[in-house]
Amino acid sequence: MSYHSWGRYPQVEQKVEHLRWLSEIPSFEANSSYLTQGMARSYGDSCLNANGQILSSRSLSRIISFDISSGIIEVESGITLAEILDFSVTKGWFIPVPPGTKFVSVGGAIANDIHGKNHHTQGTFGRHVLSFRLLRSDSQQLICTKDSNSKLFSATIAGLGLTGVILSAKIQLKKIASAFIDSETIQYKGLDEFFELSGDSDKKYEYTAAWIDCVSSGDKFARGIFYRGNHAAKETQTKAGSKSFAIPVPIDFPAFALNKWSMQAFNTFWFHKQRIPKVSKICHYDPFFFPLDGVLNWNRIYGVRGFFQFQCLIPPETAREAIREIIEKTINSGKASFLAVIKQFGALKSPGMLSFPREGTTLTMDFANQGAKTQAMIRELYKMVLASGGSIYPAKDALMTEQMYKKSYPNWEEFLEFKDPKFSSSFWRRVMGENS
Amino acid sequence: MKKIAVFGATSAIAAETCKAFAADGAEFFLVARNELKLQSVKQDLLVRGAKNAFTYQIDITKTEGHQALIAAAEDDLSGLDGVIIAYGTLGDQEESQKSFEYAKQELNTNFLSVVSLLTEVANRFESKTRGTIVVISSVAGDRGRQSNYVYGAAKGGLSIFLEGLRNRLYHKGVHVLTVKPGFVDTPMTEEFKKGPLWASPESVGKAIYKAVQKKRNVLYVPCFWWGIMFVIRSIPEAVFKRLRL
Numbered sequence: 001m002s003y004h005s006w007g008r009y010p011q012v013e014q015k016v017e018h019l020r021w022l023s024e025i026p027s028f029e030a031n032s033s034y035l036t037q038g039m040a041r042s043y044g045d046s047c048l049n050a051n052g053q054i055l056s057s058r059s060l061s062r063i064i065s066f067d068i069s070s071g072i073i074e075v076e077s078g079i080t081l082a083e084i085l086d087f088s089v090t091k092g093w094f095i096p097v098p099p100g101t102k103f104v105s106v107g108g109a110i111a112n113d114i115h116g117k118n119h120h121t122q123g124t125f126g127r128h129v130l131s132f133r134l135l136r137s138d139s140q141q142l143i144c145t146k147d148s149n150s151k152l153f154s155a156t157i158a159g160l161g162l163t164g165v166i167l168s169a170k171i172q173l174k175k176i177a178s179a180f181i182d183s184e185t186i187q188y189k190g191l192d193e194f195f196e197l198s199g200d201s202d203k204k205y206e207y208t209a210a211w212i213d214c215v216s217s218g219d220k221f222a223r224g225i226f227y228r229g230n231h232a233a234k235e236t237q238t239k240a241g242s243k244s245f246a247i248p249v250p251i252d253f254p255a256f257a258l259n260k261w262s263m264q265a266f267n268t269f270w271f272h273k274q275r276i277p278k279v280s281k282i283c284h285y286d287p288f289f290f291p292l293d294g295v296l297n298w299n300r301i302y303g304v305r306g307f308f309q310f311q312c313l314i315p316p317e318t319a320r321e322a323i324r325e326i327i328e329k330t331i332n333s334g335k336a337s338f339l340a341v342i343k344q345f346g347a348l349k350s351p352g353m354l355s356f357p358r359e360g361t362t363l364t365m366d367f368a369n370q371g372a373k374t375q376a377m378i379r380e381l382y383k384m385v386l387a388s389g390g391s392i393y394p395a396k397d398a399l400m401t402e403q404m405y406k407k408s409y410p411n412w413e414e415f416l417e418f419k420d421p422k423f424s425s426s427f428w429r430r431v432m433g434e435n436s
Numbered sequence: 437m438k439k440i441a442v443f444g445a446t447s448a449i450a451a452e453t454c455k456a457f458a459a460d461g462a463e464f465f466l467v468a469r470n471e472l473k474l475q476s477v478k479q480d481l482l483v484r485g486a487k488n489a490f491t492y493q494i495d496i497t498k499t500e501g502h503q504a505l506i507a508a509a510e511d512d513l514s515g516l517d518g519v520i521i522a523y524g525t526l527g528d529q530e531e532s533q534k535s536f537e538y539a540k541q542e543l544n545t546n547f548l549s550v551v552s553l554l555t556e557v558a559n560r561f562e563s564k565t566r567g568t569i570v571v572i573s574s575v576a577g578d579r580g581r582q583s584n585y586v587y588g589a590a591k592g593g594l595s596i597f598l599e600g601l602r603n604r605l606y607h608k609g610v611h612v613l614t615v616k617p618g619f620v621d622t623p624m625t626e627e628f629k630k631g632p633l634w635a636s637p638e639s640v641g642k643a644i645y646k647a648v649q650k651k652r653n654v655l656y657v658p659c660f661w662w663g664i665m666f667v668i669r670s671i672p673e674a675v676f677k678r679l680r681l
Contacts, residue, residue: 001629020623023472059448059623062480083638087484 003054006299007043008306009369009398012050012426020059022076022167028137033424036161038078038105042112043309044398045426046160052424055165057107063087064168071173072130077107077166082293084173089285093173094231096128098207098289100341107166112395113158113352115362117207117227117289120346122174124357126157127348132169137422141167146351155418158352160394162428164420176231181207181288183229187277191222191324198344201228207288213267214330214340214365215260222327223271224342232282246293249300258301258368263336292339301338302368308378309396310337311364312385313345319361322388326363326381333377337365353411353418356393364396375399394427405431437518437568437648441465441509443496443553444523446473448622449572451480452641453520458486465509465516467492468523488513496523497545499552506556518568518648519557521550524591526624532586539586546590551597558601561610568611568648571598575616575656578665581681595654602653613647614654615640618661633664 004011017026019036028034033052040047048054057078064074071093073084081095082102088094095102098116099109108114113126122128131145134156144153156163188194194210201208205228212224292298299307314322323342330337341364345357367374378399385392391408392400406412412432429435437457442450445466454464458481466481466489468474474491481489490512494501510516524546532539550571561567576584577591595614602612619625619634635658647655656662671679 018623018626021473021476023470023476062476063483064479066483 003040003048004306005043005045005047006041007309007396007398008299008302008304009308010045010048010050010426012045012048014049014052014054016054016056018056018059019078019165022060025135025139025141026055026165028139028422032422034137034420034422035425036077036107036111036165038108039080039103041101041104041108042395043307044394044396045430046112046394046397046428047108048426049424050426057105057165060167066091068093071175072170073173074168074170075106076168077110077132078105080105081109084171085285088173089176089179092176094176094285096172096174097122097125098285099125100290101293102290103293106169106171107161110157110166110169111159111161113350113355113357114395115345115357117209117229117343119348119357120202120208120344121206123346123348124158124350124352124355126351126355128172128174129157129351130170130172132156133167134163135165135167137164137420152418154351155353155415158350158355159415159418160354160425160428162415162419162423162425164423177234178232179285180232180282181229181285182232182280183227183283183288184278184280185274186226186228186279187223187271187274188226189219189223191320191327194222194224194226194342195320195344197226201226202344202346204228206230209341209343211270212327212340212342212363213271214327214337215263215267217331220271221331222324225271225274227288229288246296248296249298251300252304253301255303255305255368255370257303258336258338260334260336263338266338302366305369305371307366307368308374308398309364309366310378310381311362311393311396312381312390313356313358313360313362313393314385314388314390315358315360318388318390322384322390323361323363326384329381329384330365330377333380335367335370335374335377337367340365353415354394354409356391356395360390362393394431397427400431402431402433437462439463439465439513439515440518440520441467441506441513441516441557442520442522443467444521445477445491446470447522447524447572447624448637449617449620449640449644450520450522451477452637453522453570453644454481454486454641455484456642456645458482458484461485461487463488463513465490465492465513467494467496467505467509469493469495496553497541497549499549502549502552502556506553506560510560516557516560517566519553519570521553521569521571524572524574524624526584526587529582529584529586542586543590543593546587547593547597550594554597554601558605558610562605562608565609568613569598569601569605570613570615570644570648572615572617573598575618575661575665578616579668579676583681611648611651613644613652615644615647616654616656616661616665618656618658618664633660 035049060076060078099114113124208228210226347359446468478489527542573595574591576588598614643657
């Protein structure tokens with residue numbers, strides 16, 4: 001059967017076997033290639049294994065233990081962050097790192113060492129993983145922590161599922177007083193204002209990120225909306241709408257639906273959605289952290305050909321210059337990004353050997369797949385990222401070359417020692433140059 | 437439902453339904469064939485708020501054990517006010533056509549053994565004049581089709597049995613809920629190609645929980661299957677027999 005990830009590019013043939021019970025371990029055959037897949041919310045091919053075997057962890061969604069006083073939860077690896085939140089928020093505990101969608105599995109969160117709006121205060125998801133149980137293709141099961149099997153622990157966090165199957169994990173949750181966020185949304189004009197606002201906000205707010213207009217030029221260049229917030233204290237809890245109804249996208253949009261003009265209109269609308277430069281409100285955590293989850297299958301607006309995500313990290317020394325050039329290049333190319341997000345990562349070190357986040361600025365854009373032209377444009381952007389000492393997020397990538405990967409992830413050689421010999425992915429074969 | 441016996445407790449739909457009741461602090465008597473799987477389900481329900489959970493390992497299609505089974509459930513839970521029957525097999529239709537023995541086994545698993553359990557449970561609930569009975573039937577029981585009419589006959593028979601039981605027990609304050617799932621992404625349907633008509637066991641479990649609270653009679657889940665089956669049932673037999681369904 002043909003499968004794809006959230007970006008709907010590429011489409012690959014692979015076999016799928018479901019992991020349903022921790023007591024029923026799959027048998028690993030010789031000469032087969034395996035990869036665990038959770039919710040397949042990566043955008044490119046890091047969760048795909050063309051012509052190989054997928055082990056789907058989706059049914060491993062049970063909670064093994066929870067200690068309400070310490071906030072330590074042990075779960076099977078296929079459980080989603082949404083399912084954990086449904087369980088834990090009413091008990092006063094929150095996921096330590098909320099990414100842009102709650103529909104990701106814990107196994108996927110570890111394997112990609114995901115980040116969120118609180119990177120500057122909490123670092124990556126991997127920093128809150130206390131331990132996990134790893135199944136290797138020789139059928140050994142290893143408990144990995146910072147102290148025991150510590151190298152394998154570090155290789156598995158951000159290890160893209162290549163070190164074996166993460167069966168279960170213990171996560172430290174974060175104490176909260178309510179399900180609400182004290183939030184502010186502030187209009188800014190240009191990158192200088194963004195960096196200034198971000199520098200100030202990161203000291204006082206646990207959560208910060210900004211939407212940025214990567215379509216408009218002139219005096220509207222790089223305008224945007226800065227979002228910042230803290231968990232609300234109990235006494236400020238309001239009746240403000242909690243869970244909103246999720247709208248499905250029932251059809252694939254036709255190719256012409258997203259074009260330069262509709263993007264321009266959307267970006268202008270989004271900037272002026274708030275009439276005043278700064279809005280303060282208390283809102284439920286769902287719309288604050290997961291606005292896109294309110295539209296199920298939003299990837300369908302890009303039509304059947306899918307889209308490419310672009311997420312780079314530029315180190316502090318070159319960030320301002322490089323981000324400006326990347327956005328200019330994007331605008332000049334006429335390939336508009338529907339939604340773009342910019343955030344400053346903090347200095348907290350990720351435990352993963354191959355983690356993407358490190359100190360600097362991250363910019364995320366997405367581009368409808370219009371064939372070779374789109375790919376060429378993204379490759380141009382990649383070159384600019386590499387030249388500025390930056391890197392690309394594997395979870396969002398379908399185009400990185402071997403040369404670029406090996407240069408921007410220098411730990412790849414050390415990682416090979418811990419990679420499971422029977423595990424591989426379409427992404428991995430591409431960046432190791434095994435396809436050619 | 438606070439003291440619930442679950443037959444086929446390791447099935448995806450049963451486990452998801454139980455999650456919702458666990459959050460209300462229910463107690464469970466979990467029945468299935470595999471003890472290790474039962475332990476996983478039990479642990480999950482306890483973490484999610486179940487007050488208590490017991491496990492019982494048995495091949496549920498063997499009806500001679502049923503009386504002792506129900507007695508054990510009542511004993512462990514000190515009473516019983518709800519049952520969920522969720523086990524079943526989606527057998528091979530071609531095998532059923534070739535071999536009556538095979539078909540008989542299918543009918544026994546999906547219909548007769550359920551009738552045996554229901555007979556025990558119904559009489560107890562009737563005398564106590566309370567209780568809730570939830571049984572997973574199937575949309576396949578709404579009309580016979582060449583591709584799975586043996587399974588369909590078992591589920592159709594089951595649905596009619598439940599109608600009668602509901603009619604009888606309504607007057608005694610006992611609620612009977614027939615659940616008719618459409619396509620659900622579970623181990624039973626692993627081999628099928630999935631599409632937009634498919635539902636997750638989570639959403640089915642949540643829908644069953646709500647239907648119990650609302651004392652619904654028949655639950656098509658997802659709800660649009662009511663419409664699909666309405667159309668399918670409306671096709672005149674003279675036309676229907678010509679279709680390849």
